[in-house]
Amino acid sequence: MLNKIKIDSESRLSEEQKIKDRRRNVIILIQRYLVNAGYIDSATKLGTESNLSLNQYDAADNIDLYMILCEFEQFYEMKFMKPPKLVKKVDGQNTPGLPRIPSSGKSSSTNTSNSNNQNSTGSNKKSTQQSKEKDNNNKDAKNEPDSLEIQGTGVQQKQSNNEESNQKDWFDPRVLKGLPDYSDVPEFQQLAAYLQRDICSENPNVKFSDIAGLDQAKKLLKEAVLVPLKYPHFFQGILEPWKGVLLFGPPGTGKTMLAKAVATECRTTFFNVQASSVVSKWRGESEKLIRVLFDLARHYEPSTIFIDEMDSIMGQRGSAGNEHEGGRRMKTELLIQLDGLLKSKKRVFLLAASNLPWDLDIAMLRRLEKRIYIPLPDQESRESMIRRYIPQEMSENLNYPQFAEALKNYSGSDIKLVCKEAAMKPLRRLLSQIEDIQVDVRTAKQKKQQNLTSYDDVRPGPVTETDFAEAMNQVKPSPSVFENQYLKWEKESGSHDFRLYTMAQNSVGRQYFLQENCPKNGFQKVISNSDGNIGGDLECI
Numbered sequence: 294m295l296n297k298i299k300i301d302s303e304s305r306l307s308e309e310q311k312i313k314d315r316r317r318n319v320i321i322l323i324q325r326y327l328v329n330a331g332y333i334d335s336a337t338k339l340g341t342e343s344n345l346s347l348n349q350y351d352a353a354d355n356i357d358l359y360m361i362l363c364e365f366e367q368f369y370e371m372k373f374m375k376p377p378k379l380v381k382k383v384d385g386q387n388t389p390g391l392p393r394i395p396s397s398g399k400s401s402s403t404n405t406s407n408s409n410n411q412n413s414t415g416s417n418k419k420s421t422q423q424s425k426e427k428d429n430n431n432k433d434a435k436n437e438p439d440s441l442e443i444q445g446t447g448v449q450q451k452q453s454n455n456e457e458s459n460q461k462d463w464f465d466p467r468v469l470k471g472l473p474d475y476s477d478v479p480e481f482q483q484l485a486a487y488l489q490r491d492i493c494s495e496n497p498n499v500k501f502s503d504i505a506g507l508d509q510a511k512k513l514l515k516e517a518v519l520v521p522l523k524y525p526h527f528f529q530g531i532l533e534p535w536k537g538v539l540l541f542g543p544p545g546t547g548k549t550m551l552a553k554a555v556a557t558e559c560r561t562t563f564f565n566v567q568a569s570s571v572v573s574k575w576r577g578e579s580e581k582l583i584r585v586l587f588d589l590a591r592h593y594e595p596s597t598i599f600i601d602e603m604d605s606i607m608g609q610r611g612s613a614g615n616e617h618e619g620g621r622r623m624k625t626e627l628l629i630q631l632d633g634l635l636k637s638k639k640r641v642f643l644l645a646a647s648n649l650p651w652d653l654d655i656a657m658l659r660r661l662e663k664r665i666y667i668p669l670p671d672q673e674s675r676e677s678m679i680r681r682y683i684p685q686e687m688s689e690n691l692n693y694p695q696f697a698e699a700l701k702n703y704s705g706s707d708i709k710l711v712c713k714e715a716a717m718k719p720l721r722r723l724l725s726q727i728e729d730i731q732v733d734v735r736t737a738k739q740k741k742q743q744n745l746t747s748y749d750d751v752r753p754g755p756v757t758e759t760d761f762a763e764a765m766n767q768v769k770p771s772p773s774v775f776e777n778q779y780l781k782w783e784k785e786s787g788s789h790d791f792r793l794y795t796m797a798q799n800s801v802g803r804q805y806f807l808q809e810n811c812p813k814n815g816f817q818k819v820i821s822n823s824d825g826n827i828g829g830d831l832e833c834i
């Protein structure tokens with residue numbers, strides 16, 4: 294049974310990947326078609342809106358939209374003995390400006406003004422080639438960073454187990470999803486375009502394995518987002534996935550990295566909001582910005598919204614007498630949106646980060662159901678970071694454990710700075726040697742002629758223990774005056790009841806999860822029946 298769940302989940306994920314590849318291919322084929330047909334402005338606009346350009350991907354050799362259309366017509370005619378109806382006449386009265394895809398999403402209008410008369414003979418040969426190319430495209434895409442997260446990740450095709458639903462996905466309006474239609478409210482359109490361009494990231498490309506230590510936080514985040522996306526039918530009722538999580542702790546300890554890893558590994562659309570800069574940039578409009586942000590996140594679900602420096606926008610309300618009216622409105626809007634999120638079935642997940650959690654508004658805290666302390670790195674994490682930044686081959690017998698011990702109060706970003714400073718030292722030595730050389734111009738010219746000027750063999754020497762010790766003296770740890778305060782706050786307001794699910798199976802084949810929050814002995818059992826439905830019973834074991 295567990296095998297079946299795993300296989301179902303794997304096949305669903307691979308199906309999602311296929312759909313994602315297909316959507317990317319559609320956009321690329323359209324762009325290529327537009328360029329070939331001379332609609333350069335439209336192609337550029339499509340590239341901007343979709344975040345996909347012909348510099349990243351291009352139509353494969355011998356593939357173009359026009360030809361695909363011809364072949365589809367031939368195929369359809371052969372199968373149904375009549376030509377397909379591809380374009381229908383619409384009442385143009387309500388469509389001022391640019392033509393829009395109707396909300397049914399069933400139309401697939403094609404500009405047929407192309408006069409390039411494509412040769413469609415030898416179609417069988419071509420279609421074999423075409424399907425091969427498609428396969429190759431799919432294979433290539435698997436090894437490349439995701440570039441279509443902005444389009445949503447395709448998790449939407451829950452019921453895509455049969456051909457009919459696959460067909461639906463193909464015609465799903467989300468397939469060619471641009472921004473939501475804000476034509477009635479142009480200022481929302483502007484905000485949405487800004488969010489999509491500057492805030493929304495296709496693929497932050499950070500893996501959990503890139504983050505040293507923080508195993509507990511990683512496990513919790515994976516289980517809060519990844520597992521519910523993979524096995525949605527388990528996460529109902531009492532096991533509804535978390536919607537709001539707060540990461541708190543000293544600066545530079547990896548909170549942003551964790552949020553990016555969640556988005557990368559869970560393949561959700563990632564909205565990275567640097568609270569203070571967004572608010573200052575959109576002063577007076579930040580309330581609308583929040584609204585559009587959540588709107589977009591729902592539009593492109595599954596999504597992760599990461600709001601860094603949450604305390605800077607969600608400090609205790611009314612505590613600062615000089616609080617700006619706009620700021621108050623924005624806070625209220627954020628709370629309203631979060632309430633909506635908590636109630637809705639949409640897969641939108643809010644991750645907030647704060648260095649000053651005790652400053653957060655109580656109403657906000659209540660909505661951030663899980664609060665996870667991200668502490669300064671421990672000995673093992675510090676050592677692994679040094680090893681990562683200055684690997685053995687770059688160093689001269691560096692005593693890693695000893696330096697890790699010496700970097701006790703340093704945050705992850707401090708350690709990175711120390712390593713960078715240490716690594717600069719051999720490079721500086723090399724550069725000063727190069728600078729000191731008195732060049733005989735004639736010899737240099739001769740060498741150049743002999744093609745001996747390659748610098749490939751010139752490398753800085755290894756980082757020595759002295760280099761590292763000096764770097765540590767130069768880079769002091771950021772003051773962590775609040776460490777005790779974090780611990781105290783964690784005790785009072787943090788989360789100890791980690792919902793760490795461990796799937797297991799009992800003797801009669803029923804699955805259950807073990808949840809580490811039973812007040813008695815730390816474990817709680819949640820029974821599900823063989824279909825995976827949660828029975829609703831919670832019992833301590």
Ligand SMILES: Nc1ncnc2c1ncn2[C@@H]1O[C@H](COP(=O)(O)OP(=O)(O)OP(=O)(O)O)[C@@H](O)[C@H]1O
Pocket residue numbers: 503504505506507543544545546547548549550551601646647648670674678704705706707709
């Ligand atoms: N656990 C870690 N593993 C690897 N690198 C880390 C870790 N923690 C921090 N770093 C390094 O420090 C940099 C800053 O980390 P990050 O931005 O995630 O910190 P943060 O907790 O979000 O900081 P702030 O609270 O100031 O926003 C990272 O880019 C990374 O190079």
